[in-house]
Amino acid sequence: MLKNLTCPNWGYGRRRVSVGGCLEHHDHARAQVGSSGAQEVLIHAAESMPLDSIGIPEPVDPPQCVNVRDLRFEAIGMLPFVKAFAVARSDVAVYVEIAWQGRLQRAWVPRDTVTTRKLTPRRD
Template identity: 50%
Template sequence: MAEHQWAPPEHPDVTLHRPLGFSAQLAGPLTIIDPPQPVWADIAFEQMPGKLHLKCFAIASSDVAVLVQTAWQGRRQEILVDRDYVFRRALDPRAR
């Protein structure tokens, strides 16, 4: 019987695209949203054409911007988004 040496699988690193968020200086002071609210957000990323329409949770807001959390690319990201590109969404009652 041949011997097999175990080796961990090799996975290439995933290229993380950086979001093009709203300027924190222009957003002004943020007010915490408790509990976080489910929203859709249109977010632009570097080296990607257009904007992605992502499921997010709004965690803070100001008069002109909303801080959202998303799990795009398998990692939690917090992005400051212009308020015009954030839309309310409803959670499926069966998923609660």
């Protein structure tokens, strides 16, 4: 977990896609859909806090179910509520994994925008 926290390039830039645990920068974050492959889907990246403002991170083990309020995404603005998993935290920020849009994204968000939640029991 801490290996991901020290990746030199995550958290910067506006458009990011997850590659091998680190975030890489692209002019347009796009993902191929389907094996025949002609269709591309634009992924709106969640905005992340600058790394120099998060303090000293520590892992959350096991990851914790959370809700994130007022998470801003590029091009579409702020979503009032997003479900996520907290995987790291500091005194001022939480590193969350978001699966909104069907693609894994990670972002550092202000700690005061994150609340814990319980998973709904499965109906088998």
